[in-house]
Amino acid sequence: MLSIRSLTATKLVVRSCSFYYSSSIASAAAVEAERTIREGPRNDWTRQQIDSIYHSPLLDLLFHGAQVHRYAHNFREVQQCTLLSIKTGGCSEDCSYCPQSSRYHTGLKPHKLMTKDAVMQAAKQAKEAGSTRFCMGAAWRDTVGRKTNFNQILEYVKEIRDMGMEVCCTLGMLEKQQALELKKAGLTAYNHNLDTSKEYYPNVITTRTYDERLETLQHVREAGINVCSGGIIGLGEAVEDRVGLLHTLATLPTHPESVPINALVAVKGTPLQDQKPVEIWEMIRMIATARIVMPKSMVRLSAGRVRFSMPEQALCFLAGANSIFTGEKLLTTPNNDYDADQVMFKILGLIPKAPSFSEEEAENCDEAVSTSVVLLNGKGKALIPMLQLFLHDTEELETNSDKRDEQRRVMQTIDQS
DSSP states (O other), X not given: OOOHHHHHHHHHHHHHHHHHHHHHSOOHHHHHXXXXXXXXXXXXXXXXXXXXXXXXXXXXXXXXXXXXXXXXXXXTEEEEEEEEEEEBSOBXXXXXXXXXXXXXXXOOOOBOOOOHHHHHHHHHHHXXXXXXXXXXXXXXXXXXXXXXXXXXXXXXXXXXXXXXXXXEEEOSBXXXXXXXXXXXXXXXXXXXXOBSOTTTGXXXXXXXXXXXXXXXXXXXXXXXXXXXXXXXXXXXXXXXXXXXXXXXXXXXXXXXXXXXXXXXXXXXXXXXXTOOOOOHHHHHHHXXXXXXXXXXXXXXXXXXXXXXXXXXXXXXXXXXXXXXEOSSEETTXXXXXXXXXXXHHHHHTOEEOOOTTOTTXXXXXXXXXXXXXXXXXXXXXXXXXXXXXXXXXXXXXXXXXHHHHHHHHHHHHHHHO
């Protein structure tokens, strides 16, 4: 059994090694993570700084992403969101990754705006399954000339908010007045992804400019709605385009409250149908870099998650992801279902994040974490949140008797199993 004394000695060795390492060949991830923890969020990042973070040695980047994550968030909390396509297909745009474009033959059947009853039923099911945010997506270029449908969506927003859920919409480009109306209805967040870098963007979409996307984000921000904006990797872009995307997001006047990181789901019939799947290491680099440069944002492990194993997803959470979409579909593509995610939460020792407006949120943050034990397959083999165990500050253990006792109990559990 590993004693507290040996843990302390080990950490002293690690600290001495860290001092030597930081004084000689400290990675950009180490330097910038330390600065982020010391100074907090900033929006004066240079592209070169972000590029250097992204290219740090992978394990170093992972570690320092985790450090910043623990500084800014309860590392066990993960936000659960559900995304529903309330109006599917028939979109006039030419986004080369999207099966909902009317320009491509993907076999997707278009559907008009869902009825209020159908949307409310879906929201109710999502809440019962554990989601705290309900997102509604409509395959439109914009909301201009859609007054009747837009007014219906305002009603959906009001009723879902009354259910005690956060509400998000992604409806294409927004005008200022429409953003204000959504805010009045109770909208929590508006999603409008930038997709990729400004330089690579014309290779992906030609029917909407990058600046138009930024303008929508500005309208959302000025209306007092939280901004949800991220991108997709695996579009054929170069690494510098991924860095460029993060640079644009991290240098906005205010960082997006949510940053979805999507891995392309290649759909047959779209121009990107033959793209190679994104490797887990690419996701980890994006997530950890996003966490360091936008420490307070919710970094969402989004589309493509269904392809990653539970251990791979665990690495993403360690790197700084703290939000997921849960449910069988993300708009029109496959996703992890609720039951699978609940199993993952139990095994990894994760807890659902409460809605941002809930009084229970602070209570969730104060829950003890180091004694969470899951018995697997009835064999008595204990799996605990090891991140808490090995990332505890040694000095805190030395001065806090309660935490020392807690640590001993956890160690005894491991030894007995």
